[in-house]
Amino acid sequence: MSNEQNNPLSGEYIPETFIPHTESHGTKKLWRTFWILSFITIIDFVIYFTFGPSMARNITFVAIGIVKAILIVGIFMHLGDEAKFLRWMIVLPAAIFLSYLAWLLLLEGSFVSTY
Amino acid sequence: MSSSTIQNNTTPKEFSPKTVIIWLLIVASTMLFLAFCSAYFVHQGDGLRNNAWLKFDLPFEFWLSAGIVLISSFFMQMAYRAAQKDDIYKIPSLLTITLICGIAFCISQFYGWLNLMDRGLFLSNKEPAEISASFVYVISAAHFAHIIGGLILLTVGIARASKLQIHKKNLVFINICKTYWHFLGILWILLLLFLYFA
Amino acid sequence: MSNSATVSTKTWAGGRSPFNVSYGKLMMWVFLLSDAFTFSSLLVGYGAIRFSYSGSATPWPEPSTVFNHFPFAHGINLPLLFVSLMTFILIFSSVTMVLAVEAGHRNSKAEVAKYMVYTILGGAAFLSCQAWEWTQFIHEGGRLDSNLFNFTNEAKIKADHLKLFDHVHWELADKQPGPVPFASLFFIVTGFHGFHVLSGVVINIVIWLNVVRGTYERRGHYEMVEKVGLYWHFVDLVWVFVFTFYYLI
């Protein structure tokens, strides 16, 4: 393993971890993701106009949103191809702390409405 | 990939430090439940002296749970046997059935509490006599919390078994699962008998 | 404390990146993680305020009754159609961006430049759509500090002019206004997102110029494109949640 990337002082350098791929990853997967995303968005609308507002519908929307997020982060941003630790380093803090914050603040919000 | 590496690298480590940890945990939670039971006795003694001790029937769902937990223990044992016999392709499904039984147990406990509440027995009651109901809630909830831990353990076990990491030469994890799960089953039955007879 | 001097070369042993990514890309990821927290604080604040309106006398409006306009289709009720168009534009620009990154992996300068142009156009289109939507929203009575929906035009002009108290608004409109935070949160959440899109477009243009001038070709790799790509997808990701929480729920 090269130490080159330990050395930001040396002007133009190629990080050894970024080796240009000669072969194509293929764009098929990317386009397929695009169509899936579009399709899921259409499903969003279908659900919106077929069911009345309810908590179940909201949960469905959030679930669909999370699926979309996974597709974007995992495939478009290639997080799915990164090292396992990096994946969890990015996903876990956000998932844990933000859901905790959201949970408590929503409880707080509904509490405000009752007093 | 050859069989020789397998034999060289993986030696049976049935009695690993992790097993000791689970036994320590079991001892610790046994102490917890012993503490609950002795507190129960003390309060019962006081209550009976002052005629302030409500006797009531345990919800039948609790007995149902006991049945479920027996069934799940049976499947757990089957999974362990499968691992011992290197029948590795059966382990995930057997563990999953155990897990489903565990979830059913949780649901049954939940309905048991609803049953108690329907009868006007709550966790916190105004009447001093109804402290016996509070005890039933606390004891069953503490056991419930342990079951949740067991479910997590089982989930990890299923994931590992699906990666074919549980087999004849690597029984540590399934041993832990088995020990803990049987402990939970026995514990629930003992607690139930205690609450019934005490 | 072994006696032999051993240098390990395992993943985490130092002397290399444990994730096999360059520091620049890791920095971008870490920044995006923190930016996700910024957006989440805005969205969670929105959620708390919205929940505090449950059971209130001024219920939170149904999004489809507010966002039901489309350019050149005046007076026709087309609920959520425009915002779906915006979503598609953003998803499309995201896929062109990832195609540019993929072309960068193959060191294909022409393709990178081409796809980046598409991406920039998509970003610009999104921004224009947002500008139109804001205009429409303001026209209908959305204000940062008040909610003038259901107001007649004269009443709106009067209210804007006088900056009157809310209960006076009610008399003017003879109707009860919707919750004020509905409008202000709309401007702040979509505005903060739009600001990100805008900066994304600017960065994309800079990078595109570098691509065209062959900076990255000389450098031997198109990692810079990949980094701005991460940012661009993040903007798309945020839109997914803004769309879900603001328009759908």
Added chain:
Amino acid sequence: MSTETLTATHTHQDEHAHHEHHEPSFIRKYVFSTDHKMISKQFLITGIIMGCLGMLMSLLFRIQLAWPDESFGFLESLLGKWAKGGKIDPNYYMALVTIHGTIMVFYVLTAGLSGTFSNLLIPLQVGARDMASPFMNMLSYWFFFASSVVLLSSFAVETGPASSGWTVYPPLSALQKAMPGSGLGTTLWLVAIILFIVSALLGGINYIVTVLNMRTKGMSMNRLPLTIWAFLLTACLGLLSFPVLLGAGLFLIFDRSFGTSFYLSDIYLNGIGAMTNSGGSPIMYQHLFWFLGHPEVYIILLPALGITSEVIATNARKPIFGYSAMVISLLSIAVLSFIVWGHHMFITGMNPFLGTVFMYVTLIIAVPSAVKTFNYLATLWKGNIRFTPAMMFAIGLVSFFISGGLTGIYLGNAALDVQLHDSYFVVAHFHLVMGSAAIFGMFSGIYHWFPKMFGRMMNNTLGSIHFWLTFASAYMVFFPMHFMGLAGVPRRYYQFSLIPEFGIWMNVNIFITVSAFLGGAAQLLFLYNFFRSIFKGKPATQNPWESNTLEWSAPIKHLHGNWPGDIPAVYRGPHEYSRPDRDLDYFPQHEVGNGEPVHYEAPAETQKTYASDNKDSATKVFFSSFAHLFLLKKA
């Protein structure tokens, strides 16, 4: 990853080392420097200046608290119209309290402490030439500098600086006319804080990436000095919590200046009537603020704990007791700090259920904190202790950490907090545990790494006197406050002589103020020692404390790129002191040892799973196992 590639890399390093650097200009070298060592000095000196200002402010309002009815002529000549007749104006008193808190929390103990030592130590201790992005590092300092200037400029505003407390709660901060400081002063405060957030994020991203990505060969995560672990986790805390403050600040700015009502509702104002806003809740600001605010406490404390671990291990000539326990407790403190913010808000009228949740998770923090304390004591136990000033300050930190931390357990109880909230008990608690403890960590770090920063030694005698005076005065100032708080004396009150019930505390207040002046005088000693030693101190040897860590292997004279030749590789953990098989009682991380050849350990063969010839994915195995169970499929 084989041996060949490892050796092959040396060529590039050598090239770099012999590459001629032309001497940079003065501005490039000292002002807009991208060198992490220079940036760390800039952070330190700015931090010290801000610290002096913060302390002066505290002395001013201590005068008011001790002698509320007397007037002092010098105050008028010092503060002008804010101390007409020699008595501090009540509004200005609030402003002093606010800016004292802001400066101490953000500018001294966040930027001054973690900015200085993260910058100095991360590249040197992990073995990197510089930060991942030196340019962003420079920006980080200059955003911090701009932020300091903006904050201090609010003293030049006619209506005075922000005065709603360092937490700037709405509605005091959201209504421009709530009090004099709520106008331009609070606007400047918000601008300063947003600049500060940018600085903290730029710095934090750099620290994290440098630690993760740029460690030298052999510097595995379990060989990192505990300082680096602490800085890494501090940076993570800042990275995830400051953005939330940014969101909160954004809402607040819109409330203040654009008439929105996120934190305002139709509250009734005396003399004005009901406000026109509707729908907001000030408690939401508190939630968002304390989502930053609580991790911020640990952003302050963790670097101090890291420095202490290093200093105690070095000066007790013993390995730190329980290295992995220390790391795990740091980690768990970091994680827990994100989920406990609500214990600052027990009596705000938030949802009582939240109070329960927050109380339980808060009390859990006592566990890792206790682990750290016991490990420090166990490290000191039977150590061959060298009482350098750095060591004394480190032990002082442990003392404050215990005495201030214990009161935290009281305050974490929702029921007790009803009595103790917003009283001097709280003041005493956080000044001991995060104020004094973190300042002591900072002093410890300054005394310990001064030779590394400036190539000279500080005077030990002056350092010892400084320690004892500061230690005694800190306890004399903050300890009596516990009793005041228990008796119900509220914080941030201007004039206790107006409340007869608090008359019994008058003498205690005078005692505290006199002690505070003693503490202030002690810092003059430090300033003299510090600035004199920069120019006239005894020249330092390369490794004055006989320490193991990598920074002492770099030459005394600072080089751009830290090491003249290759970056040294690392062969062992950071704490191998007093090894029985060594003549010297220390064993530097980079030293090869008794002449044995360097052996590059090839990565171990990946563990063969039992059925590694199976190509099926886990999902497939999982589903097919049901078929196996029902004998639909043969294995």
